[in-house]
Amino acid sequence: MQNNNASNAPQTLVIVGATSLIAQHCARQWLQAGGIGRVVLVGRDAARLQGVADDLQVRQPQARIDVMAGDVTQAASIAALVQHLVAQGVPDTVLIAHGSLPDQARCQGDLASAEQAMAVNGLSPALCAEAFAGAMQVAGRGTIGIIGSVAGDRGRKSNYVYGAAKGLVERYAEGLQHRLAGSGVKVVLIKPGPTDTPMTAHLKARGAKLASVEQVAQAVVRGMARGTPVVYAPAKWALIMAVIRNLPRAVFHKMDI
Amino acid sequence: MVAVRSWGRLSADDHDLRILAERPLAHLPREPGQHGLAFGMGRSYGDVCLNPGGALWSLRGLDRFIAWDEATGDLTCEAGMLLRDIQRTFVPRGWMLPVTPGTQLATVGGAIANDVHGKNHHVHGSFGDHVQELRLLRTDGLSIRCGPQLHPDWFAATVGGLGLTGVVTQATLRLRRVPGPWLDTETLPYGSLGEFFALADASEAGWEHTVSWIDCLSGARAGATRGIFLRANAAAPESQHGPAPKDRQRTVPFAPPVSLVNRLSLRPFNAAYYHLNRRRAGRALQHYEPFSYPLDNLQEWNRIYGRRGFYQYQCVVPRPHGPDAVGALLREITASGQGSFLGVLKTFGDRESVGLLSFPQPGVTLALDFPNLGERTLRLFDRLDAVVAEAGGRLYPAKDARMPRALFEAGYPKLAQFLPYRDPNIRSAMSRRLMGD
Numbered sequence: 001m002q003n004n005n006a007s008n009a010p011q012t013l014v015i016v017g018a019t020s021l022i023a024q025h026c027a028r029q030w031l032q033a034g035g036i037g038r039v040v041l042v043g044r045d046a047a048r049l050q051g052v053a054d055d056l057q058v059r060q061p062q063a064r065i066d067v068m069a070g071d072v073t074q075a076a077s078i079a080a081l082v083q084h085l086v087a088q089g090v091p092d093t094v095l096i097a098h099g100s101l102p103d104q105a106r107c108q109g110d111l112a113s114a115e116q117a118m119a120v121n122g123l124s125p126a127l128c129a130e131a132f133a134g135a136m137q138v139a140g141r142g143t144i145g146i147i148g149s150v151a152g153d154r155g156r157k158s159n160y161v162y163g164a165a166k167g168l169v170e171r172y173a174e175g176l177q178h179r180l181a182g183s184g185v186k187v188v189l190i191k192p193g194p195t196d197t198p199m200t201a202h203l204k205a206r207g208a209k210l211a212s213v214e215q216v217a218q219a220v221v222r223g224m225a226r227g228t229p230v231v232y233a234p235a236k237w238a239l240i241m242a243v244i245r246n247l248p249r250a251v252f253h254k255m256d257i
Numbered sequence: 258m259v260a261v262r263s264w265g266r267l268s269a270d271d272h273d274l275r276i277l278a279e280r281p282l283a284h285l286p287r288e289p290g291q292h293g294l295a296f297g298m299g300r301s302y303g304d305v306c307l308n309p310g311g312a313l314w315s316l317r318g319l320d321r322f323i324a325w326d327e328a329t330g331d332l333t334c335e336a337g338m339l340l341r342d343i344q345r346t347f348v349p350r351g352w353m354l355p356v357t358p359g360t361q362l363a364t365v366g367g368a369i370a371n372d373v374h375g376k377n378h379h380v381h382g383s384f385g386d387h388v389q390e391l392r393l394l395r396t397d398g399l400s401i402r403c404g405p406q407l408h409p410d411w412f413a414a415t416v417g418g419l420g421l422t423g424v425v426t427q428a429t430l431r432l433r434r435v436p437g438p439w440l441d442t443e444t445l446p447y448g449s450l451g452e453f454f455a456l457a458d459a460s461e462a463g464w465e466h467t468v469s470w471i472d473c474l475s476g477a478r479a480g481a482t483r484g485i486f487l488r489a490n491a492a493a494p495e496s497q498h499g500p501a502p503k504d505r506q507r508t509v510p511f512a513p514p515v516s517l518v519n520r521l522s523l524r525p526f527n528a529a530y531y532h533l534n535r536r537r538a539g540r541a542l543q544h545y546e547p548f549s550y551p552l553d554n555l556q557e558w559n560r561i562y563g564r565r566g567f568y569q570y571q572c573v574v575p576r577p578h579g580p581d582a583v584g585a586l587l588r589e590i591t592a593s594g595q596g597s598f599l600g601v602l603k604t605f606g607d608r609e610s611v612g613l614l615s616f617p618q619p620g621v622t623l624a625l626d627f628p629n630l631g632e633r634t635l636r637l638f639d640r641l642d643a644v645v646a647e648a649g650g651r652l653y654p655a656k657d658a659r660m661p662r663a664l665f666e667a668g669y670p671k672l673a674q675f676l677p678y679r680d681p682n683i684r685s686a687m688s689r690r691l692m693g694d
Contacts, residue, residue, distance in 0.1 A: 021278075021318065051280050051321055058322035058332070059346055197318075 010037025010063075014091040016072055016128050017098020019048045021197040022147065024055070025217035026095060031060040033221075038064045040085060043098070045069065072098060073124045082131035090139040093224065096128045096146045107161040114161050122165030126172040133176060133185070140184040145224045146173050147190045150232065153241040156257050166191075177229055186227035192216045193237040261313060264559050265302040266512065266566035267629060267658055270309035270686075278318030280335065282426050285396050285682075287312045292684040293396065295424040297337060297364030301371065302569040303658030304686035305419050311684060314424060316366055322346075323427060330432040331389055336366030336425045341553075343430075348545070352432040355381045359601075361550050366425040371655035372417030372615040376466040376489075376549070379606030383617045385416030386608070387431050393423040396682035400426075405611070414678035417612025419654055421688055422678045437497030440466070442489040442543045446535040449482055450580050456486045457604040457621075464488040466548075470534070472527040473600035473625055474591050482587060484602065485534040492542055502544050508556040516563035516628035520594050527598065562628045567597075568658055570641060571616075571624035573605060574650030579621035582648035586623055586641055593637045597626035613671040616653045624656070635659065654687060665691045 013030060015023050018041035030036050039056060041049045046069035053065045068085070071077040085091065102117035129146055136142040151159050152166030173189040180187055196210035216233045223231030232238040247255075258271035274296075275286045287293045293312035307313075316337035323333040330352055332343065341361035343354055357363075358373040367373075369391060374383040381387070390404035393415055401423070403411040415422045443464075447453050453469060460467045471484035552558050559567070574582040583602065590596050601624040610617050627634050642664050645652065651668025652660045666672060676692070684694060 024321075048280075051323075054323055055321035058325040058334075061325075 011035055011092040012038045012040070012089055013093045014040045014042065014085060014095070014132075016042045016094070016096045016125075018052055018067075019043050019045065020097045020099070020147075021213045022192065022195065022216055022220065023095060023097035024052055025213050026097070026220050027052070027056055028059060029217055029221045030093070031056055031063060036060070036063055039066070040091070041065065041067045042070065042072065042081065042085075043067075044071065072128055073119055075127055078124075078127050078131050082128070082135075086132070086135040090135045090142065091132070092142050094129075094132050094136075094142070094144045095220070095224070096125045096144070098125065099147065099149075101159075102162055104157075104159050104161060117161050118165045118168075120165075121162055122168035125169050129172065129176060129187070133180065133187075136185045137180060137183050142184075143186045143188060143224050143227060144176070145188045145190055145220060147192065147220070148173070150191045150193050150237050150241050152191065154245050154252075158257060186224075188224050188228060188231060190220050190223060190231045190233055191237065191241075192219075192233045193240075195233075261296070261299065261307065262566075263303060263306050263658075264300050265568060265629075265658060266559055266562070266564075267303070267568070268307070268309075268566075270307060272308060272313040273311065274313050274315060276315045276318050277337075277424075280319060280321070280426075281400075282319070282394055282424075284398050285312075285314060285394060285424060287396070287682065292682055294683055294685045295336075295366060295370070295420050297367040298339070298362055300360055300363050300367065302567075302656040303654075304690065305371065305654055305657070306367070307686040308684060309686055316364060316424070316426075319426065320364075330434065331429050332432055333390075333427060333429040334365060335427050336364060336369075338365045339363070340365065340368060343432075344545075347432055348435070348438050351434055351437070353435045353545075354430065355387045355433040356384045357549065358384075359550060360553055361546075362553055365428055365430070366420075369416055369425050369428060370418060370420040372610060372612045372617070373655065374605070374617045376468040376487075376603065378608075378617055379461045379467065379604065380465050381433075382606070382608045383417075383610050383615060385611040385615060387433075388412075388416060388611075389429040389431055391415065391428040392426045394426050395423040395680050404429075411678065413611060413613050414675055415612075417610065417615035418675065418678070419614060419687060420685065421680065421683055421692075423680045423683065435491050436494040437492070438501070438545050439492040439497050439499060440489040440543050440545055440548050441492040441496065441540065442487060442548060443540050444534060444538050445486040445488070446531070446538055447484055447486050450584055453482070453484060453486065453602060454580060454604075454621075460486075460488045461604065461606070463490075465490050468601060468603045470530070471587075471600040471602040471623070472531055473587060473596040474524055474527060474594075475587070482584070483531055484600075485531065487548075489543070489548060496542055499542065499544070502547055504554070506554055506556055509558055509560040512560040512562075512564045514564055516565070516567070517561045518567075518597055518626070518628050523594075523596060523598070530598065562626070565629040565631075567629055568627045568634060568638070569624060569656040570627060570638060571622060571653040571656045572641070572645045572650050573616065573618055573620045573622040573653070574645060574648040575618070575620040576604070578648035578650070579604075582644055582650065583621060583623055585644045589637065589640045589644065590625065593633070595627050595630065595634060595637055597628075600625045613675040614654070614669055616651070616655065618651070620650065622653075624653075654691075657687070660691070662691055662693075 049067035070081040107114035148169040149166040151163040219233030259274040260269040294308035296313040319335035319337035372385045466489040469486040
């Protein structure tokens with residue numbers, strides 16, 4: 001990975017939602033590329049985080065790998081967590097990767113499920129980004145990567161609750177990019193297409209062609225190194241979503257997607 | 258339900274695919290009355306990794322390292338870990354898996370379940386010889402730790418146990434120190450089976466890796482079986498430098514309606530391959546990846562055999578019968594006009610395998626791919642079976658899709674000893690075919 005620092009000091013990497021498969025594979029690629037001195041894995045479940053940390057530690061014995069369990073859906077606990085982290089040094093790279101694919105039908109029938117889905121996939125990633133942005137702006141360097149989704153590009157009946165949350169993330173990242181333009185801090189929004197992870201096992205069962213998690217992680221790592229504002233992963237989704245976004249309503253509403 | 262094919266692409270049957278990703282894994286998900294089977298990369302050629310209509314437990318999400326001990330070389334990892342991940346992580350640090358098959362795109366769990374072997378069997382035995390401990394999860398929720406010392410009976414049943422004793426969830430493997438990724442290789446053309454055996458005998462003492470490519474259609478001309486013998490050792494530390502080969506992945510884009518390996522292509526290809534390599538005869542420094550895994554950069558190469566898929570036929574026969582049996586097999590293959598670009602002939606060392614159903618045994622092994630031509634191919638296999646049975650040999654279950662039960666039972670005399678260790682809720686297409694359920 002390209003060094004964000006002017007110096008060659010080992011970098012600190014923070015991953016929120018580090019047990020996600022995409023996040024794990026990003027961490028592996030970053031560590032393999034070298035130059036990472038410390039990794040902090042943030043998530044809900046300390047035991048599962050430790051499993052990821054053990055894996056990364058075997059891959060890169062020189063790096064210091066820490067886990068930090070906490071609730072990233074509550075503003076107060078996000079603030080406390082990030083303050084604690086930033087006090088140990090402003091991270092160079094932050095990846096916000098958590099999320100869960102909700103069941104659209106259930107969200108339609110149960111507002112609490114819809115609320116939960118929007119909180120986890122929309123509000124929470126936006127608040128996490130916000131919590132890191134201030135300190136990184138002051139430091140004048142670093143990269144914040146936020147995993148959104150192609151689902152945020154246009155609301156569709158098959159998953160518009162998830163899509164709405166990811167749409168929020170997109171608008172949020174756009175604003176943050178505007179705010180941090182020229183500050184030395186880069187904000188990268190990553191929009192994976194359907195990826196082969198436990199989260200999408202049911203899609204695969206229906207015969208969907210899914211991108212491999214390694215492929216998506218590679219796009220994330222590369223996009224963040226370059227500071228590309230919006231990364232579709234794999235890149236073909238940029239074209240597919242351009243078509244879907246621009247379909248006239250009359251056509252779009254006849255489609256079963 | 259998802260259509261799943263094994264590497265031979267002979268069938269595409271529906272499976273209830275479940276992804277296992279949690280550690281520790283507490284139970285194996287299945288519907289009441291449903292049978293399940295662990296699934297890794299699906300690189301087995303035949304039906305050992307298939308369970309049509311039942312559950313398939315995918316372990317590819319369980320691919321994390323757990324612990325590494327630099328002092329002993331003991332690596333603990335989850336069973337869905339790819340051999341390639343281990344190699345690429347540890348070779349730069351001077352450690353390597355002692356035994357791998359001809360592809361590194363296999364999982365640790367699959368390598369254990371099939372007790373795979375490599376080109377260095379005469380030195381390092383098979384994969385199971387390097388497993389220090391494994392964890393086996395049974396469908397009743399029981400988790401069994403076993404190894405060569407701890408519950409050796411469970412260990413012997415599970416290594417090479419075709420996935421039927423439970424699901425291997427993690428394993429501790431002992432890696433081996435190596436000076437680096439470079440191998441000192443030698444390529445030697447040979448012109449008869451006698452020459453092959455002389456080369457094998459002469460090479461076993463001084464060379465760690467030995468294998469040969471054989472022109473499977475050259476058997477008719479008496480005494481003219483030709484091939485290319487390859488042998489290699491780790492290169493000396495002072496030669497351990499050079500650019501790593503580029504990871505240039507190519508993909509066979511689709512399966513053509515008919516096999517590209519056919520009567521028209523086979524002879525010219527084999528002749529060209531032989532003469533090309535004859536010109537390369539001699540010593541060379543080679544990186545371990547292209548040497549050990551020549552096809553790993555050609556993704557989905559199994560498609561070249563067309564839509565009907567292909568079989569691999571791999572047998573081992575005891576050494577005293579080796580020259581006669583291999584000669585007879587090649588004559589049958591030449592007469593049938595069927596066969597492949599990639600015939601492999603190699604000798605195994607004298608080491609007995611750990612597993613009750615492990616394939617490697619002292620002797621000589623021949624492996625060949627055959628495009629699926631239906632009855633014609635199956636009739637050829639019957640004739641090959643007769644030669645193998647006569648010589649007291651056996652077939653490799655990891656690659657098999659059709660051997661008769663009688664040949665399996667004759668080749669694997671410890672089968673009765675193995676059966677009590679089966680998990681009653683685990684089945685495969687192979688277990689139904691060869692063990693009755």
